[in-house]
Amino acid sequence: MNIPSFxxxxxxxxxxxxxxxxxxxxxxxxxxxxxxxxxxxxxxFKAHKALMMTSGTHxxxxxxxxxxxxxxDEVIMPSxxxxxxxxxxxxxxxxxxxxxxxxxxxxxDPADLERKITTKTKAMxxxxxxxxxxxxxRLMAIASNHHLQVIEDAAQGVNAKYRGRNLGTIGDxxxxxxxxxxxxxxxxxxxxxxxxxxxxxxxxxxxIRQKGTNRCQFLRGDVHxxxxxxxxxxxxxSDMLMAVLLAQLEAMQxxxxxxxxxxxxxxxxxxxxxxxxxxxxxxxSSECDANYHIFWVMFNSQAIRxxxxxxxxxxxxxxxxxFLPLHSSPMGRKxxxxxxxxxxxxxxxxxxxxxxxxxxxxxxxxxxxxxxAEAVIGGL
Ligand SMILES: *Cc1c(COP(=O)(O)O)cnc(C)c1O
Numbered sequence: 001m002n003i004p005s006f007x008x009x010x011x012x013x014x015x016x017x018x019x020x021x022x023x024x025x026x027x028x029x030x031x032x033x034x035x036x037x038x039x040x041x042x043x044x045f046k047a048h049k050a051l052m053m054t055s056g057t058h059x060x061x062x063x064x065x066x067x068x069x070x071x072x073d074e075v076i077m078p079s080x081x082x083x084x085x086x087x088x089x090x091x092x093x094x095x096x097x098x099x100x101x102x103x104x105x106x107x108x109d110p111a112d113l114e115r116k117i118t119t120k121t122k123a124m125x126x127x128x129x130x131x132x133x134x135x136x137x138r139l140m141a142i143a144s145n146h147h148l149q150v151i152e153d154a155a156q157g158v159n160a161k162y163r164g165r166n167l168g169t170i171g172d173x174x175x176x177x178x179x180x181x182x183x184x185x186x187x188x189x190x191x192x193x194x195x196x197x198x199x200x201x202x203x204x205x206x207x208i209r210q211k212g213t214n215r216c217q218f219l220r221g222d223v224h225x226x227x228x229x230x231x232x233x234x235x236x237x238s239d240m241l242m243a244v245l246l247a248q249l250e251a252m253q254x255x256x257x258x259x260x261x262x263x264x265x266x267x268x269x270x271x272x273x274x275x276x277x278x279x280x281x282x283x284x285s286s287e288c289d290a291n292y293h294i295f296w297v298m299f300n301s302q303a304i305r306x307x308x309x310x311x312x313x314x315x316x317x318x319x320x321x322x323f324l325p326l327h328s329s330p331m332g333r334k335x336x337x338x339x340x341x342x343x344x345x346x347x348x349x350x351x352x353x354x355x356x357x358x359x360x361x362x363x364x365x366x367x368x369x370x371x372x373a374e375a376v377i378g379g380l
Pocket of ligand 1: 055056058082085127153176179188189190
């Protein structure tokens, strides 16, 4: 048996909706399915305004534009994230500043974030790693004290909550990803949530997203024709992709329940190893309703992690590590960081192991993973 690290959970419905999109001859952006997906997200997640995007990366880029980032501005984010979080800031000519994570969640450490605030700090980008919420009450309080904008990188946090509120709807902006590796996917896609009730800002976002034109207003029937009004780019996804995504979101609870069952089985099976001090499991705080995006464990050293990884691989289980910290990457070094600047991040990235987790995983499959894990970890 071979177990991949992830696998999209696609059904007949996705196919049906894609064919329907084709038959409607509306396959470009902002058609029938984009409208339905947007409404789904706004209603289900209680989002003030959602804009469907070509990727989570583009959602971060548009958020950075709307936050008015520019040269001399600093933006604090964890180093333990995907390159897109930092690129969005760099593309505005602004400076990413990397802060430490907390060892139990690998989410940004609010105390370290606060230490890194300077007169130049304009925003923060907390990343909800593994779909587990950051300490948003504390981060929002810091943001308010220091007049910082908050862009939530909720790429992994779709359908997860913090104190009953959906991730991505708490800060000024929220960024979702629907990439093939994420829980709910259309292959490549994203959404930008704008949580400020600011009509001008939303209009500006719509114009930048549609090549600098007011095509959105035109499609709503607000104006008779559309025109070039300002600078912009092209961020609206094809309606065929939004057809796939609607089917995925309609199956959201089913997908989440299936992932939760695998997560719970892993957690239960790993408890003895945690008690023996061989590893430590990820934590989900009581304030958070998780979406079970990832199940990770932490080993005491990279040598042990790499050994377990290789042994699992040889047994047909595609376990994986995750982000190589941005501050110690070649680009991070070019920016002047050294690995020892963020020791918790560095050590966490070295000890982390993710087990395969996907909605379509059968009981046979996750028992196979657990048997392999038992053979390897039990022999440590
Ligand atoms: C997946 C991911 C992104 C990028 O999303 P894409 O849709 O692949 O562009 C950004 N940030 C984090 C934390 C992610 O996990």
